[in-house]
Amino acid sequence: MRKVAKGFGLLAGWSGTPDFLDAERSFGTLLFAPDDAGEALGFGGTLRRGPVTHLGDLFVLPEHQSSGVGRTLPAELLCGNGPTVTFASSDPRAIALYVRYGLRPWTPLLYLTGPTAGLPTPPVRRTRAEDVAALDALASGGDRRATLAWYADLPGVTMYATDRGYAAVRQTGHNVMIGPAGGATPQHCADAVLGALATTEARTARIAVPGTHPLVPALLGAGWHIADMDTLMADVP
Numbered sequence: 231m232r233k234v235a236k237g238f239g240l241l242a243g244w245s246g247t248p249d250f251l252d253a254e255r256s257f258g259t260l261l262f263a264p265d266d267a268g269e270a271l272g273f274g275g276t277l278r279r280g281p282v283t284h285l286g287d288l289f290v291l292p293e294h295q296s297s298g299v300g301r302t303l304p305a306e307l308l309c310g311n312g313p314t315v316t317f318a319s320s321d322p323r324a325i326a327l328y329v330r331y332g333l334r335p336w337t338p339l340l341y342l343t344g345p346t347a348g349l350p351t352p353p354v355r356r357t358r359a360e361d362v363a364a365l366d367a368l369a370s371g372g373d374r375r376a377t378l379a380w381y382a383d384l385p386g387v388t389m390y391a392t393d394r395g396y397a398a399v400r401q402t403g404h405n406v407m408i409g410p411a412g413g414a415t416p417q418h419c420a421d422a423v424l425g426a427l428a429t430t431e432a433r434t435a436r437i438a439v440p441g442t443h444p445l446v447p448a449l450l451g452a453g454w455h456i457a458d459m460d461t462l463m464a465d466v467p
């Protein structure tokens with residue numbers, strides 16, 4: 231599965247293992263579609279948070295696309311009872327496939343990148359994964375304290391909090407990756423993210439945010455760029 235993932239550049243932000251495939255294997259479901267020799271033609275992965283299933287990956291090798299491989303995987307991956315959410319790529323086959331499983335496109339998911347300087351600097355304090363787990367469950371729709379603890383233990387990860395928001399920062403080379411982040415309201419999340427950005431010595435950062443989030447005008451107004459875009463899909467609004 232890592233061979234397929236590498237072909238799509240999915241492991242670029244990970245310096246080694248454990249990586250997000252390990253997280254899906256530990257805290258969700260990771261499946262591959264094999265060829266006759268048992269090699270992966272494609273794979274899919276989910277993460278669970280309480281009742282919510284987040285489909286995190288669905289990738290088929292280019293030479294085997296459009297031959298029915300991708301369509302088989304969600305049938306097994308999305309068999310839970312609770313709500314389902316995913317970030318669909320710009321490949322029209324992805325949105326079409328997820329619509330068949332009851333999901334609908336709600337808003338763009340913007341992958342923003344930009345300078346860490348020149349932004350408001352709300353105060354934050356360092357915190358531990360277990361101290362933000364309840365707020366994270368509220369913001370994300372379900373409890374994922376084991377996944378949060380796993381993430382917080384990775385090299386280069388620091389968690390920050392305000393009174394009603396939190397944000398994780400992960401150092402990846404000269405860059406930092408922000409998230410997961412959340413709060414009692416989207417504005418509380420935005421304050422925690424801005425505070426976390428102010429703590430880092432890295433010059434540039436990356437974050438994925440729904441298009442309707444208050445961070446979008448704040449970051450684009452400060453000169454950030456949209457590096458990529460998915461579509462946030464879910465089966466309940």
Ligand SMILES: CC(C)(COP(=O)(O)OP(=O)(O)OC[C@H]1O[C@@H](n2cnc3c(N)ncnc32)[C@H](O)[C@@H]1OP(=O)(O)O)[C@@H](O)C(=O)NCCC(=O)NCCS
Nearest residue numbers: 289290295296297298299300301318319321322323324326
């Ligand atoms: C998206 C992806 C996982 C789908 O897997 P796949 O094996 O190629 O897809 P399948 O052959 O199982 O099914 C594709 C379906 O999309 C339909 N489709 C193709 N183009 C379409 C379009 N423009 N609009 C609507 N439906 C379309 C096909 O008709 C087919 O349905 P059918 O089998 O009932 O005819 C795969 O193409 C892929 O890896 N793409 C690149 C990576 C990517 O973007 N992954 C999605 C991450 S969210």
